Amino acid sequence: xxxxxxxxxxxxxxxxxxxxxxxxxxxxxxxxxxxxxxxxxxxxxxxxxxxxxxxxxxxxxxxxxxxxxxxxxxxxxxxxxxxxxxxxxxxxxxxxxxxxxxxxxxxxxxxxxxxxxxxxxxxxxxxxxxxxxxxxxxxxxxxxxxxxxxxxxxxxxxxxxxxxxxxxxxxxxxxxxxxxxxxxxxxxxxxxxxxxxxxxxxxxxxxxxxxxxxxxxxxxxxxxxxxxxxxxxxxxxxxxxxxxxxxxx
Amino acid sequence: xxxxxxxxxxxxxxxxxxxxxxxxxxxxxxxxxxxxxxxxxxxxxxxxxxxxxxxxxxxxxxxxxxxxxxxxxxxxxxxxxxxxxxxxxxxxxxxxxxxxxxxxxxxxxxxxxxxxxxxxxxxxxxxxxxxxxxxxxxxxxxxxxxxxxxxxxxxxxxxxxxxxxxxxxxxxxxxxxxxxxxxxxxxxxxxxxxxxxxxxxxxxxxxxxxxxxxxxxxxxxxxxxxxxxxxxxxxxxxxxxx
Numbered sequence: 451x452x453x454x455x456x457x458x459x460x461x462x463x464x465x466x467x468x469x470x471x472x473x474x475x476x477x478x479x480x481x482x483x484x485x486x487x488x489x490x491x492x493x494x495x496x497x498x499x500x501x502x503x504x505x506x507x508x509x510x511x512x513x514x515x516x517x518x519x520x521x522x523x524x525x526x527x528x529x530x531x532x533x534x535x536x537x538x539x540x541x542x543x544x545x546x547x548x549x550x551x552x553x554x555x556x557x558x559x560x561x562x563x564x565x566x567x568x569x570x571x572x573x574x575x576x577x578x579x580x581x582x583x584x585x586x587x588x589x590x591x592x593x594x595x596x597x598x599x600x601x602x603x604x605x606x607x608x609x610x611x612x613x614x615x616x617x618x619x620x621x622x623x624x625x626x627x628x629x630x631x632x633x634x635x636x637x638x639x640x641x642x643x644x645x646x647x648x649x650x651x652x653x654x655x656x657x658x659x660x661x662x663x664x665x666x667x668x669x670x671x672x673x674x675x676x677x678x679x680x681x682x683x684x685x686x687x688x689x690x691x692x693x694x695x696x697x698x699x
Numbered sequence: 700x701x702x703x704x705x706x707x708x709x710x711x712x713x714x715x716x717x718x719x720x721x722x723x724x725x726x727x728x729x730x731x732x733x734x735x736x737x738x739x740x741x742x743x744x745x746x747x748x749x750x751x752x753x754x755x756x757x758x759x760x761x762x763x764x765x766x767x768x769x770x771x772x773x774x775x776x777x778x779x780x781x782x783x784x785x786x787x788x789x790x791x792x793x794x795x796x797x798x799x800x801x802x803x804x805x806x807x808x809x810x811x812x813x814x815x816x817x818x819x820x821x822x823x824x825x826x827x828x829x830x831x832x833x834x835x836x837x838x839x840x841x842x843x844x845x846x847x848x849x850x851x852x853x854x855x856x857x858x859x860x861x862x863x864x865x866x867x868x869x870x871x872x873x874x875x876x877x878x879x880x881x882x883x884x885x886x887x888x889x890x891x892x893x894x895x896x897x898x899x900x901x902x903x904x905x906x907x908x909x910x911x912x913x914x915x916x917x918x919x920x921x922x923x924x925x926x927x928x929x930x931x932x933x934x935x936x937x938x939x940x941x
């Protein structure tokens with residue numbers, strides 16, 4: 451049983467991705483075990499977002515393997531909707547559905563993908579709104595909410611599908627500084643409850659607080675992949691150290 | 700000039716039937732035109748190259764020639780290929796195909812106005828491309844598409860007068876025939892004008908109601924400030940002795 455817990459939920463083996471002549475990902479490999487939180491850092495253009503989009507098949511990897519729960523999904527583009535049901539994603543610009551209220555945003559996929567009844571979906575959504583601490587905003591439209599609130603709704607929307615893995619693509623980069631905290635708190639809480647997560651972020655505070663593993667990417671390559679303590683203990687690659695110095699000023 | 704005669708015409712069966720036929724032509728052509736437009740717009744969104752080419756040829760043909768030409772062409776040329784159509788059917792087909800070409804452009808611009816990230820978010824939730832279209836893109840595009848569609852509806856009502864060239868007894872033809880019998884053009888055309896204005900007014904009101912119905916934020920914003928009356932009745936309801 452214990453052994454199973456520590457089997458990687460996601461195993462990425464040597465994936466490459468190019469857009470035209472531009473090599474975005476160069477033979478990237480990563481393992482994420484169940485209940486772990488991995489934080490990916492690196493300069494912009496280093497391929498972090500593309501890597502996330504390859505995992506849930508929004509971008510097909512050119513080659514390599516992506517094992518999710520032991521099955522190679524890298525070529526399973528036909529089954530992409532099934533794979534994506536199990537993998538939640540949160541975007542930099544929230545991407546809440548503008549024509550739906552907060553609670554309807556959360557209810558849509560459970561109803562239309564899982565075939566849940568409206569009242570069941572409503573209950574699920576209400577619980578999640580409480581979890582992200584804004585039940586009172588249930589009937590507001592996205593453009594009536596602050597960025598921090600929108601992002602928390604977006605997290606709830608992804609959670610409504612009961613995903614086994616959450617992908618966060620720079621979830622706080624579009625937020626005003628005073629709203630970053632409320633989003634990171636929700637994410638950290640989920641991580642501490644055992645939600646397996648991959649987070650692309652520049653928030654080193656979050657990495658120190660919630661990450662189990664920290665990955666540093668540059669030019670489409672995984673340069674460093676270390677447990678949190680050794681990463682911040684300074685026993686890391688010189689390029690990663692330089693990057694850390696830059697973002698911490 | 701006699702206003703009495705204008706009213707006689709307005710309430711005469713001939714004018715009424717003409718107006719009814721104008722309305723019928725307009726509504727059926729709009730119906731089929733919108734379906735054609737939606738299909739063509741969705742085909743353009745698809746990634747199937749031959750279908751895209753086909754839609755481009757269609758748009759090129761029907762936006763590049765006058766409607767009047769299309770009406771006459773379908774009515775007079777198709778029979779030589781063995782396709783016999785009534786004047787009414789030819790008229791509706793021509794107007795529908797023409798409308799489809801314009802609606803396709805309007806719908807396409809509406810679909811494109813919905814940001815790509817909205818689709819990505821839908822896909823990331825495990826929705827199929829069809830569901831993303833149906834539940835995320837089309838509802839948002841509908842709001843963008845509505846005002847220009849209203850213009851098209853009113854435009855069609857007026858364009859329908861062109862089908863008089865293939866002897867469909869619509870409103871303008873009735874008016875013209877009536878007038879040429881007694882040279883009372885003012886009365887006959889005024890009666891027709893009244894009908895046109897009445898019909899366009901109905902269309903504009905419909906557009907207004909539709910725009911209001913699609914604007915979902917309105918009802919809730921109205922709800923927030925509770926009216927004096929409800930506050931008063933709520934108060935009495937609470938203080939009522941049990």
